[in-house]
Amino acid sequence: MSAGKIDPMEQFMVEPVLGRHIELFGYDVSFTNSALFMVVVFVVLAVFMAGGLKRQLIPGRWQVMAENAVSFIDSMVTVNIGSGGKKFAPYIFSLFFFILFANLIGVLPLAILPGLHTFAVTSHITVTAILAFLSFAIVLVVGFAKHGFKFFSLFVPHGAPGWLMPVIIPVEFVSFMVRPFSLALRLFVAMTAGHILLEVFGSFVVQGINAGGALGPVVSVLSFIMIVGVSALELLVCAIQAYVFALLTSLYLHDAVHLH
Amino acid sequence: MTDLGAMYIGAGLAAIGVGLAALGVGNVFGSFLEGALRNPGAADGQQGRLFIGFAASELLGLIAFVVAILILFVVK
Numbered sequence: 001m002s003a004g005k006i007d008p009m010e011q012f013m014v015e016p017v018l019g020r021h022i023e024l025f026g027y028d029v030s031f032t033n034s035a036l037f038m039v040v041v042f043v044v045l046a047v048f049m050a051g052g053l054k055r056q057l058i059p060g061r062w063q064v065m066a067e068n069a070v071s072f073i074d075s076m077v078t079v080n081i082g083s084g085g086k087k088f089a090p091y092i093f094s095l096f097f098f099i100l101f102a103n104l105i106g107v108l109p110l111a112i113l114p115g116l117h118t119f120a121v122t123s124h125i126t127v128t129a130i131l132a133f134l135s136f137a138i139v140l141v142v143g144f145a146k147h148g149f150k151f152f153s154l155f156v157p158h159g160a161p162g163w164l165m166p167v168i169i170p171v172e173f174v175s176f177m178v179r180p181f182s183l184a185l186r187l188f189v190a191m192t193a194g195h196i197l198l199e200v201f202g203s204f205v206v207q208g209i210n211a212g213g214a215l216g217p218v219v220s221v222l223s224f225i226m227i228v229g230v231s232a233l234e235l236l237v238c239a240i241q242a243y244v245f246a247l248l249t250s251l252y253l254h255d256a257v258h259l260h
Numbered sequence: 261m262t263d264l265g266a267m268y269i270g271a272g273l274a275a276i277g278v279g280l281a282a283l284g285v286g287n288v289f290g291s292f293l294e295g296a297l298r299n300p301g302a303a304d305g306q307q308g309r310l311f312i313g314f315a316a317s318e319l320l321g322l323i324a325f326v327v328a329i330l331i332l333f334v335v336k
Contacts (some may be wrong), residue, residue, distance in 0.1 A: 009333070080308065182319050189322035244315040247308060 006203035008196045012123055034127070037119045041101045069097070073246070080250035084257050088250070091138065095131065096246035102127075103191060103238035107198075107231065123191040125184060132183035135249040143256035154259055183248060190241045194234045201227045267331055274328035281321020288313040 016022070016030035023029070052066020059067060073093040077085045099122060106120025122128055143151040155172040156165065201223045208220035261269075292310045296303035 076308075185326065186315060186319050186322060189325055190318070193322070193325055240311065240314070244311055247311055248315060251312070 006199070006206065008199040008203070011117070011119075011195060011199055012192070014124070033119045034121055034124065037105060037121050038102070038127075041098060041105055041121065044105070045097055045101055069093075076247065077250055080247065081254045081257060085250075085253070088138075088253055092246050092250055095135070095249060096242055099131070099187065099245055100239060100242035103242055104235070106191065106195070107234050107238060109231070120191050120195055122187055123195055125188045128188040129180075129184040131187075131245070132180040135183065135252065136180035139249075139252045139256045142253065143259075146257065147259060151256070151259070154255060179248075179252060183245060187241050187245055190237055194230070194237055197230055198227060198234065201230065267335060271328045271331040274324055274331060277324025277327070278321050281317060281324060284317035284321070285314060288317055 014032045014034045016032050017036050018031060021028055021030045049066055049069075052062045052064075052069075054060070054063045056063060070093065073096060074086070074089055077089045077092055081088060102121040105118055106123060108118045110116045110118050143154070147153075155169050155176065157168065157172065160168055204223035205220045205227070208216045208218075208223065210216070211219075288310070292303075292306070292313075295306075
């Protein structure tokens, strides 16, 4: 990229926050901006839940919000996992709210205060892959613990004719093994694409101002309006992607618990 | 045609797949809305399936986007 060009990929750089790398046995364990924003997400979530965990019989507003959050996850888990689903509610709750708050904090336009660029934790495949493989591991552990080797009957759908088995079983197996990758990829690309789009329109605003002339300010203003619109869409996408991640994890757990 | 030019054309072609996924996602939501307007009472119960369908069709569009990004930034 030549000098003066705005690189849309630069916002995803993971850098140590304290200015220098910390090495431990040859591994880089420095406290990066990614780790910093994960801590921020945790603090925000902890404050949200701690503020709402009162026991008033007639709840105040914060308590209502926290109770709605818990009952939202509770209903999602009982509808999608069925009986025996309630024990997964804490995990699905943590998963959903971590991803939701991480997505939303990443979209916050705090950079109006110079230097305060928020970092989207879920815009890295490393983070989303860990979450997806954690969900997949829980599905496998639950499935094998509950059903033993009968878990493999998941790949043989009900009522399929016998001669179709050599075709169906590999297809079902591949689509099962693709699940963690698809979970990770969906969240990662949705967040990355949204942020690249916002950065590209932001670069149009800056370049329009720098260009001057007759059309420069017009381009800037139109791009700014697009940024507002895309940010609204990004808020929706953040919520939808968090919900889809938790919903699909619940469905995979339903498969593991009920074998269908 | 230079290699770099061919890469850029390839990335542009891969991005067409993202537009096709937009058709798919619109189809999912459009069918849901059509059914929901005919039978509003049954709409809320099926919202989960709406998002499952959205996730599946969106995933394939995002895979096309990943191919474009791979061509642009990963291929030397």
